[in-house]
Amino acid sequence: MPYAAxxxxxxxxxxxxxxxxYRAGTAPTVVRDGNFRLFFFSREETQIHVHVxxxxxxxxxxxxxxxxxxxxxxxxxxxxxEAQSVIEEHLTEIxxxxxxxxxx
Numbered sequence: 001m002p003y004a005a006x007x008x009x010x011x012x013x014x015x016x017x018x019x020x021x022y023r024a025g026t027a028p029t030v031v032r033d034g035n036f037r038l039f040f041f042s043r044e045e046t047q048i049h050v051h052v053x054x055x056x057x058x059x060x061x062x063x064x065x066x067x068x069x070x071x072x073x074x075x076x077x078x079x080x081x082e083a084q085s086v087i088e089e090h091l092t093e094i095x096x097x098x099x100x101x102x103x104x
Contacts, residue, residue: 027051030097033086040098050094052083061087063095 030050031038037053049070052059057074061067067087072080087094 028097028101030094031086031090033090034082036083036086038087038090038094040101048095048098050087050098052087054079054083059083063087063091067091 027039027041029037029039035054038050039053040050048063049060050063052061054075056076056079057072059072059075059080060070061084062070067084069080069084075083
């Protein structure tokens with residue numbers, strides 16, 4: 001199953017678009033801002049990061065030591081800058097959600 005389809009499936013399993021409820025193994029949404037959905041996967045890897053979904057593609061940004069693009073597909077340079085701005089605007093919220101989810 002393609003990556004974006006897995007994300008949509010996880011969202012469908014979790015309920016409404018604005019829901020932060022999730023089941024084990026899904027990708028909880030942390031922030032929705034415009035066309036961007038920010039989420040993470042449970043215990044995916046040790047590097048602290050967030051995934052970004054957009055109708056045109058997706059990206060992954062590392063959060064430490066600073067917000068930095070790790071990988072992307074389908075997004076323009078402008079969309080990547082916009083995504084990074086959204087992450088930086090919501091950084092505390094994202095970090096709190098990650099800490100809460102991971103038991104920190």
